[in-house]
Amino acid sequence: MKRLAGCRSHVGFDHSWYYASGQALAVSGPLDGRRTADVCVIGGGYTGLSAAIELARAGAKVVVLERYRVGSGASGRNGGVLGMGQRKDQDDLESMVGLDWARHLWQLSLDANALVRSRVKEFDIDCDLKDGELTVAHKARHEQSLWDYAAHLEKVYDYGEVAVVSRDEVVAQLGTHTYYGGTLDRRAGHLNPLNLARGLARAAISLGAEIYESSEVMAMDRVGPHHVVKTSAGEVRCEHVVVACNGYLNGLLPAADRYHMPINNFMVATEPLDEPLASSINRDDVAVVDTRFVVNYFHLSRDRRLIFGGGENYTPYFPRSIEAVVRPRLEAVYPQLRGVGIDYEWGGTLSVTMNRMPKFGHVGQGIYYAEGYSGHGVAMANLGGQLIAEAILGRPERFDQMATLKQRTFPGGRWLRWPGLVAGMLFYTFLDRI
Ligand SMILES: Cc1cc2nc3c(=O)[nH]c(=O)nc-3n(C[C@H](O)[C@H](O)[C@H](O)COP(=O)(O)OP(=O)(O)OC[C@H]3O[C@@H](n4cnc5c(N)ncnc54)[C@H](O)[C@@H]3O)c2cc1C
Incomplete structure (x- = not known):
């Protein structure tokens, strides 16, 4: 099999179960000719669509x-x-930025979760949104930390949605003895990400936005009071630009590029499981994540496939076989699924920052960006787009709260920009195994 280059939005997108089963979306083809706009958004993911x-x-x-x-x-x-x-986690944030700031960040995360839920409702987005995320300890010592963290959230943040789950209850819910105890956050959950993105695009169009696919931005110039955003066949003259390219930024905005590193993460979807088997491995149909550094995360699809993610690499390429990376992790969690058919395998590129908090910024006159959600962007990227929009509309307070978070830049080139960092990632991956 040919090696697929990651970090390119056309590579492997159509390999996923989400794509195979996704709802149709009609948008315009390539931008052709000149347009004027108040705002040009670059990137049709959650950040861009939300803005x-x-x-x-x-x-x-x-x-x-x-x-x-x-x-x-x-x-x-x-x-x-x-x-x-x-x-x-909030306790890390408290050490990093102090309790007051950590409280702001917690409130923003509540806002992010509520935003996704309210958009799904307002725009009637059919994306299989379900409640509940079970976090499970893959080492004995992580169990007590998870329980302590639940108590901390209740005491310091008055957040009572996280229930402690014993090891026996994890076994009863997941049908595996791999894990120790865990916690269940009832306000977190899972959804079909592509159908969410397409629903957001429909919503933006219904409100008057124009969306052009196959329209790669090659350059941005400043001409008098305007920005001119150029594709190969057209340009948009505008007052503000939103750069929402995240892991696929590829050097378009050097000021933003320095703060993040693209990494690839991998997923599979099994064949549909029969009903008794599906409910025996995820009784309550919740999202599951474990406490590994390179986390395993999984849930059931609408048609009872196990959608399982885990494994990553730090090069510009996807592995020759993604199944070969993910299957061993899946079978280690669920030995009863040994040999199960894998119908889909795919990867994607996400953007991580040095401190794993997103980077929001503002460059020159009127160029905004948000990136680096570090694998936690389903809610936060939706909020990121909203905060950029608020800033452009003259209400910068919440954007500024995120933008003033200190971030270190990555020295060196784009990929493997800092071999020490990659070595660090591999070291923590190694710790997952012992
Ligand atoms: C495999 C995987 C699993 C993940 N799992 C989870 C999860 O379970 N929960 C969670 O919270 N987060 C998860 N994440 C992270 C989450 O998906 C991201 O944080 C989030 O989707 C980022 O949204 P975005 O809009 O900022 O970026 P993206 O969705 O990456 O969108 C960027 C867009 O910009 C476009 N673009 C780039 N350059 C240009 C250009 N020059 N011109 C025009 N367009 C351009 C790209 O084509 C792309 O569509 C995961 C990520 C991956 C890869």
Whole structure:
């Protein structure tokens, strides 16, 4: 099998179960000729679509340019876990930025979760949204930490949605003895990510935004008071630009590129399981994530497939066989599925930052970006787009809360920019195994 280059939005997008079973979406083809707009959004994932919705709702003229297809980046390929909190736990954030700031960040995560839920409702997006995320300890010592963290959230953040789950109950819910105890967050959940992205695109269009697919932005110039955003066949003259390219940024905005590193993560979908088997491996139909550094995450699809994610690499290429990476992880969790048919295998590129918190920024006059959700972007990228829209509309307070979070840049080139960092990732991956 030919090695697939990751980090390109056209590579492997159509290999996923989400794509094979996804709802249709009609949008315009390549941008052709000149347009004027108040805002040009680059990137048709959650960040870009979310910004487009808020801006168009406020009456702005918005043009979205997507290199390949709506949702062809991480937004249409991910594990669908609608998480709570930030990628970093609150106790880490307290040490990093102090309690007051950590409280703001917690509130933003509540807002992010509520935003996705309200959009699904408002725009009637059929994306199989289900409640419940079970976090399970893959080492004995992680069990107590999870339970302590649930108590901390209740005490310090008045968040009572996380239930402690014993090891016996994990076995009863998941039908595996691999894990120790865990916690169940009832406000987190799972959804079909591509159908969410396509639903958001429909919503943006219904509010007046124009979306062009197959429209790769090659350059941005400043001409007088305007930005001119150029594709191979057209251009958009506008006042503001939203750069929403995340792991697929590829050097388009050097100021943003320095803060993130693209990494590839891999997923499979099994053949449909019969009903008794499916309910024996996920009785309550929740999202499951474990406490590994390179996390395993899984849930059941609408047609009772096990959608299982796990395994990553730090090069510009996908492995020759993604199944060969993910199947051993799946079978280690569920030995009863040894030999199960794998109908789909795919990968996607996400963007991580040094401290695993997203990077929001503002460059020159009117160029905004948000990136680096570090594998926690289903909720946060939706919020990211909304905060950029608020800033453009003259309400920058929440955007500024995120933008002032200190981030270190990655020295060196784009891929393997810092061999030490890659070595660090591999070291933690090794720790997962012992
Ligand atoms: C395999 C995988 C599993 C994941 N699982 C989860 C999960 O379970 N839960 C969770 O919370 N997060 C998860 N994530 C992360 C989450 O998917 C992302 O954080 C989120 O989708 C980021 O959205 P985005 O819109 O910022 O970026 P993307 O969805 O990546 O969108 C960027 C878009 O920009 C376009 N683009 C790039 N350059 C240009 C250009 N020059 N011109 C025009 N368009 C351009 C790309 O084609 C792409 O469509 C996962 C990610 C991956 C890859």
